[in-house]
Amino acid sequence: MLPENAAILLIDDEADMCWAVKRILTGKGYQVTMVDTGIQAMEQVQCKHYPLIFLDAKLPDVEGLQLAERIKQIFPDTHIIFLTGYYYRDDPVITTALSKGIIDGFIAKPFRNEDVLNALIY
Template sequence: MTEKILLVDDEKDFLTVMSERMTARGMQVTTADSAQAALQEVESGTYDAIVLDLKMPGMDGIETLKAIKARNPTLQVILLTGHATLEKGVEAMKLGAMDFVEKPADLNVLTEKIKNAQARKMVLVAKQTEQKLKSILTTKGW
C-alpha cells in the first residue's frame, strides 16, 4: 500500500532530493517549505505520516507539531532534528510525535518509521470508526 507522506523542511534542496528518493521507493510525497504551508496541506489532504524538521523559520517544529495535532490527532508526525537528544525526544513524544530521527537521516530507518506510522494511523482510524459505529448503534433505535 502506497504511503502518503508530507515532508516539511525549509531547505528546498533537501525537499527535492528526499522527495525523489522516497517517490522511487513507492511513496506518494507532498512537500512544504514552511510551517504555514504544512498546516494548509494538513487542512486539505490526508497523510499517513508527516516528516517534520524541528528547526524552521517562523513557527518551529514543536509549535507546528502542536498545531498539526490540534487539527487532527490521528496524524503521525516524525520529527527530524539536527541533534537528537533524549531531552528533545521526550519533549516531542510528550507533545504527540510518533518518533524522531537525527539529521542526516538514514533513509532505510526513516522508511521503517514511516511504515510504522502508517500502521499506527490505520489502527487509530479503525478505532475511531468503531467508536462512531457504536455511538450510532446506541443512539439510533433500529
Template sequence: MNKDPTPLPQTSAQRNSVLIIDDEPGVRWSLQHLLESNGYAVASAASGIEALKSLKTAKYCIVLVDAKLPDIDGIDLARRIRIETPCQAPLILVSGYFYDDDVVVREVLRSGLFTAFATKPIVHETLIRLVKVALLKL
C-alpha cells in the same frame, strides 16, 4: 519536485501519502526522491504556514516535520497541526539540531506528539523503517 503543498487526491490508495515539511530545498528533494523510490506519494511544504494550509485540505498518512523552520518551531507546529487541522497522521520529527537522547526529543515522543524521531543527516534505511513502522500503527 513538488514546490507547493498541492493536496494529494483522496483515495483509498493514499495509505502511502507523505507530507514533508522542511525549509531546505535540498532536504525536501532528497527526502522526496527517497520516499518516491520506495513507493510513497509525496507532497512538500517549505514552511509551517504552507503545511497548515495543506493539512486543512489534504489527507496524508505520515507527516515529516523539521524541528527548525523559518516561521515556527517544529514542535509548536506539531501542536498546531493537532489543534488547527483534522490531521491525525503520525508525525515524525526530523532534526539536525536535536539527537535521540535530548530531553526535548524524549518528551515529545513520550507525550505522543511525535511517533518517531530521525536525525539529519538522514540514514535512508532508518527513515524508511520509521515510516513503515508508523504506517503499521494506523
C-alpha cells in the same frame, strides 16, 4: 506499514534535504508533497489527509514542535516524524515530545535511507 501510494507531507526549508527524502519515498511509490513553512503546512493538512508527516525542527515561521502540536490537535491520528539536525535522540525536548505524543518518531540529520524507510512502519 504505510500503504504504498499513500500521501506523505514533508515540511522542511532545506531544498537538498527535501530532494533526498522525496527521492527515497517516491522510489517506494509514495506520493510526497513538500512545503517549507508552517503556514504552507497548515494549508496542506487542512486540504488533504496525510497519514505521515516528516517535520523539521526549525522553519522560517515556526518551531517544528509548535507546528506538530497544532497538527496533532486537529488530526491526532497523523503520524509525525521529527527530522532534524538540531536535536539528538536523548535530548529532553525530544523525549518529552515523544512521551506526550506530540511527535511519533525522531530521525537525526544526517540520516541513512533506512532511517526514512523505517519510519514507514508504525
